[in-house]
Amino acid sequence: MIKRFANLRVLVVDDMSAMRAAIKVQLAEMEIVNVDQAGNADDAIRMLETRGEYDAIFCDYNLNKATSGQQFLEFIKSQELLPPNTIFIMVTAEAEYGSVVSAAEFQPDDYLLKPFTASKIKSRLERLIDRRDALRPLMQRLAKKDFTGAVVESDKLIKANSKWIMEALRRKGEAQLQTGRHEDAITAYQAALAMRSDLGWAQLGLARVHFAAGRLDEAGAIANGILEQNGAYVLVYDLLAEIAEDRGDFESALDFLKQALAVVPSARRNRIVAEAAYRMGNLEVARTSFEQAIRKTKGSITAQATDCLFLAQTLVDSGEPKQALLVLEAGVEEFGDRGVFAQVQASIKAQAYIRQDDAASARKMLVRAGNLIPEPGGNLATVFMAKALLAAGEAEEGMKLLDIAVRGAPGNRTIEGLAKKMRRDVAGLTRKAELSGVA
Amino acid sequence: MDEKLTAAVVHDMKNALGVLEGQLAILCQNNPEVAASHALCTSLRQKLIGFLTLYKGEMTARISDVCPEDFLAEVRDLVFLPPDAPEIEMTVSPNTPVIWFFDERLIQLALEAAIQNALRFARSRISLGARREGDFLVFSVRDDGPGLGTVEEMPSTGLGTELCRTIAGAHVREGVKGHVSLANAAEGGALFEIWLP
Numbered sequence: 001m002i003k004r005f006a007n008l009r010v011l012v013v014d015d016m017s018a019m020r021a022a023i024k025v026q027l028a029e030m031e032i033v034n035v036d037q038a039g040n041a042d043d044a045i046r047m048l049e050t051r052g053e054y055d056a057i058f059c060d061y062n063l064n065k066a067t068s069g070q071q072f073l074e075f076i077k078s079q080e081l082l083p084p085n086t087i088f089i090m091v092t093a094e095a096e097y098g099s100v101v102s103a104a105e106f107q108p109d110d111y112l113l114k115p116f117t118a119s120k121i122k123s124r125l126e127r128l129i130d131r132r133d134a135l136r137p138l139m140q141r142l143a144k145k146d147f148t149g150a151v152v153e154s155d156k157l158i159k160a161n162s163k164w165i166m167e168a169l170r171r172k173g174e175a176q177l178q179t180g181r182h183e184d185a186i187t188a189y190q191a192a193l194a195m196r197s198d199l200g201w202a203q204l205g206l207a208r209v210h211f212a213a214g215r216l217d218e219a220g221a222i223a224n225g226i227l228e229q230n231g232a233y234v235l236v237y238d239l240l241a242e243i244a245e246d247r248g249d250f251e252s253a254l255d256f257l258k259q260a261l262a263v264v265p266s267a268r269r270n271r272i273v274a275e276a277a278y279r280m281g282n283l284e285v286a287r288t289s290f291e292q293a294i295r296k297t298k299g300s301i302t303a304q305a306t307d308c309l310f311l312a313q314t315l316v317d318s319g320e321p322k323q324a325l326l327v328l329e330a331g332v333e334e335f336g337d338r339g340v341f342a343q344v345q346a347s348i349k350a351q352a353y354i355r356q357d358d359a360a361s362a363r364k365m366l367v368r369a370g371n372l373i374p375e376p377g378g379n380l381a382t383v384f385m386a387k388a389l390l391a392a393g394e395a396e397e398g399m400k401l402l403d404i405a406v407r408g409a410p411g412n413r414t415i416e417g418l419a420k421k422m423r424r425d426v427a428g429l430t431r432k433a434e435l436s437g438v439a
Numbered sequence: 440m441d442e443k444l445t446a447a448v449v450h451d452m453k454n455a456l457g458v459l460e461g462q463l464a465i466l467c468q469n470n471p472e473v474a475a476s477h478a479l480c481t482s483l484r485q486k487l488i489g490f491l492t493l494y495k496g497e498m499t500a501r502i503s504d505v506c507p508e509d510f511l512a513e514v515r516d517l518v519f520l521p522p523d524a525p526e527i528e529m530t531v532s533p534n535t536p537v538i539w540f541f542d543e544r545l546i547q548l549a550l551e552a553a554i555q556n557a558l559r560f561a562r563s564r565i566s567l568g569a570r571r572e573g574d575f576l577v578f579s580v581r582d583d584g585p586g587l588g589t590v591e592e593m594p595s596t597g598l599g600t601e602l603c604r605t606i607a608g609a610h611v612r613e614g615v616k617g618h619v620s621l622a623n624a625a626e627g628g629a630l631f632e633i634w635l636p
Binding site for chain 2: 094095097098101113115117119120123127161162163165166167195196197198199
């Protein structure tokens with residue numbers, strides 16, 4: 001048994017060195033000696049980037065003021081820094097466990113409640129490693145987006161009536177949905193619900209399939225039913241928002257996203273509200289929400305350049321080009337004038353100069369944006385470039401870029417939504433111009 | 440007394456006991472006579488956790504799919520035992536399902552409380568069991584002590600009993616609630632059961 005553990009690589013993330021040392025001693029009792037330690041999220045992220053794959057991460061919930069363990073987990077999951085085979089264990093105090101779990105949108109593989117003993121860690125790790133090994137073939141297929149292969153692997157676990165059957169059904173449903181096999185996905189979720197009818201994830205899966213198949217009413221009814229059982233299930237609000245957005249009911253869509261933010265007041269949730277508000281044309285909410293996202297992540301590694309860029313774009317749209325330029329200046333300081341930031345910044349600056357009637361500077365920025373984007377495609381840089389071209393009156397070029405962006409990112413709601421908004425804006429402007437007789 | 444204050448005081452005491460428990464654990468390594476004090480300290484802290492769990496008011500069971508056999512083995516391996524504690528054996532009936540749905544953390548708290556109670560009466564062994572009874576999964580804790588005195592349905596043994604009852608009741612499936620029972624076992628001794636729908 002002991003030999004199982006000897007070769008494991010573990011990362012311990014805790015701001016208190018005494019706590020890190022204590023876990024290290026407990027791991028050493030199980031002959032786990034390959035242990036790295038990080039005192040904050042930034043160091044931990046660097047280790048994840050440079051030191052190869054860990055078998056397990058023990059992370060304290062209370063890291064420091066800038067970043068909690070939950071934010072750290074969110075960040076490494078959304079940035080794909082957490083390999084599918086790495087076990088993430090959140091360490092919390094008993095007193096905070098309830099609030100930690102209910103506000104956790106991104107679930108760790110397990111929670112470890114303080115205080116714990118070496119034997120507690122051992123038995124937890126044993127079960128988690130068993131689980132990882134049993135699910136490894138399935139998770140590897142999913143990581144490679146080989147959904148057909150993932151269905152084959154889930155079926156093996158389901159047929160064997162393994163103790164991982166629920167995870168297998170869940171993944172099978174997801175994989176079937178990804179490949180558009182809606183009826184098969186429904187069968188997988190219903191098999192799970194036959195064992196336990198109040199499983200939130202299976203009900204949500206079912207609702208998602210109906211949504212994907214265009215059955216908005218069925219999807220909405222199931223989603224509302226889940227919220228009656230568990231009002232803290234944030235992913236359900238997301239689905240309800242998507243349904244409302246598809247129906248063109250932007251006010252409700254935004255309202256659902258705000259409810260999710262109230263449940264999980266994370267910077268990521270502020271960002272989701274902000275981006276949705278922007279593409280639905282609610283500049284007021286977009287502005288305050290981007291500002292909140294920036295405030296919550298300031299000085300933390302979880303700060304994202306796109307928040308600053310979107311805020312600047314929102315300000316340009318609100319007729320405040322001077323403010324927008326100031327926001328971009330601050331952004332350069334934090335993120336550097338390079339990469340996507342540089343590409344998008346040039347497009348937004350061009351629009352700010354147009355608003356300030358500085359045609360020469362605007363032209364210069366448009367050329368700069370064009371030079372920085374090697375090839376238009378399904379990305380934000382292309383969308384913002386299109387926006388700048390439209391603002392400069394180059395409607396045909398702008399529309400062409402929007403088409404390229406949408407085609408290059410199938411199923412990307414942000415890009416699709418932004419493109420839709422921009423087309424609406426152009427149509428609106430033309431109509432206004434016609435009414436005032438300018439055109 | 441103000442409810443918040445009560446919770447805060449108990450919480451502080453629990454944490455202080457945790458520190459004491461850690462110190463006693465170190466002392467135990469060189470001095471076996473301290474082991475009993477260590478065990479007492481641990482069981483007191485567990486009681487306070489139980490108290491706080493009850494005191495928080497409405498209890499929600501966060502169910503997930505759990506393998507009952509693995510779970511019971513973990514409870515057996517992790518339960519804290521005093522130095523001269525009786526042996527703990529485990530019997531998982533062949534009809535036990537591969538997975539069941541319950542809140543692992545809460546059920547562990549309940550079984551630990553039941554085991555601590557059984558430790559007070561057991562002569563040489565405590566048996567943990569799992570089986571299926573119709574639409575329920577049943578976990579049981581049996582000791583080989585003198586059994587219950589007069590036949591009462593649920594003698595008021597205080598905190599542990601109340602904790603187990605509340606935890607069982609927080610497990611609901613399609614309107615059916617979980618429950619607990621305490622009776623004399625046919626083989627002798629007392630038998631505690633927690634029934635999970």
